[in-house]
Amino acid sequence: MENFEQRLNEHADRVTVALDALLPRAEGPEAHLNSAMRYAALGPGKRLRPFLTIEAGHLVHADERGVLRAACALECIHAYSLIHDDLPCMDDDDMRRGRPTVHKAYDEATAVLAGDGLQSIAYEILAHPDTHQRGSVRARLVERLSRASGPYGMVGGQMIDIRAETEQFDISVVTRMHRMKTGALISYAVEAATILKDVDDPVRRALEGFAHDLGLAYQITDDLLDATGDEDEAGKAVGKDAGQGKATFVTILGIEGARDRSRHLAAQAKEHLDPFGARADVLREAVDFILARRS
């Protein structure tokens, strides 16, 4: 696990350096906006989604530069979603990863615009010829990312999440909500590599299955952290779901039931990697890391 964390950190650093070069400089009368975008996208973070893209890229022998750019685009989408999620009208969080959230460090208007700007930058990165020589590959990356992060994916899931505070949803809706809210983007992290390389169907399906189960396991762990985690370790407020009477895997399955479910999904995620043998060991370790995480 120690080697794994070192590798995770190395990839995170590569993504941060690449993003630093891709994001607009904080200059001119709009410097405030660019500064807020950089604060959100370049600040501390595990860069888990980019890590999955890079490792899946290694596995299928995709071009490294394209993989790194896709990883950066994905991190921009993730960072934008966190900025907007933290807004007073949304989750109203003051702290994120141990630092003030963007609307606290800057202001609300700048936070809205910084999220909007990071979303557009993600597509600019993907669509640029440097990402892949074939335009059809770039267009496919854009199409799938917008699908995974838009109303059919992340944004739709966030809407259901908000409604879960006031409506009684059953386990099928909660599962669908998580699949959209978090799972779709984690799936995209792996899918991006298979688009860049244009792999065979069995390889694509194996990685799809892996990402699907991992994404759900990830979200169950998130729910468990909110229910049982430590505020200092998590770097953000915990215990919010129960306080809001929100339907989550933990409120529906109980703590032990949720732990069982996540262990089951983790085992299943690893089984999808069987065809790759030892070459997929890093992705197997990623599963364990995600389940064991404390923040």
Added chain:
Amino acid sequence: MENFEQRLNEHADRVTVALDALLPRAEGPEAHLNSAMRYAALGPGKRLRPFLTIEAGHLVHADERGVLRAACALECIHAYSLIHDDLPCMDDDDMRRGRPTVHKAYDEATAVLAGDGLQSIAYEILAHPDTHQRGSVRARLVERLSRASGPYGMVGGQMIDIRAETEQFDISVVTRMHRMKTGALISYAVEAATILKDVDDPVRRALEGFAHDLGLAYQITDDLLDATGDEDEAGKAVGKDAGQGKATFVTILGIEGARDRSRHLAAQAKEHLDPFGARADVLREAVDFILARRS
């Protein structure tokens, strides 16, 4: 002018019908989100940017289906920007086009998400193979739209606009702000047609020049409307700029100076169309319409 307005309305209807089919249905637990997106994108509006795309598309003989899809994507970006612009932490507007703004008709969280969702839908529309058979064309449409609407364009311009309430900017910054905030997207409206058709450089440059001057004339008219317009006719609050002591073309040039400037730009915009002869008459009328508009 009567024929022009009829044509404008006909194009607007085509765009609304196409958008209606492209936007997600208001179904399932996320129905609230999709309903808000539809409220914003399908509601009343002149659809001026899509009109420019469709007419520029006719002029260069671009494929009609691709042009209509690009026009829809552009309208999604425009609609998203209005939703976020109207938020309490931004312009704090309750009315837009004579109806409650999205955060009034729904709520703030839904408005943030509806804007985010419309932005992603725009790229999904452009990147889809139905827009153009060549992936490089689709990727180019995405790249240019993200550039025009992101931190280097619309979103950057909005940031400067907010700073203009508290900082003293000179005419060069105000011009740059408008070029980014409104001009970039109006330029894209015309550019999209030249990307879809892959026109010669002289044609591209002529249309670029036209769109550039038109965009600035449009924004000056906007400033004039805010300074001299009627609230009922405009369908939104007026007189806000002066109330906030904001630097605009009107506060810097005065009302007569701003009128002169917009007339000059309008004439220049039309000169760019000379090479197209009578075939560009509709675009010439569009210039007059934009200058004469009351909302």
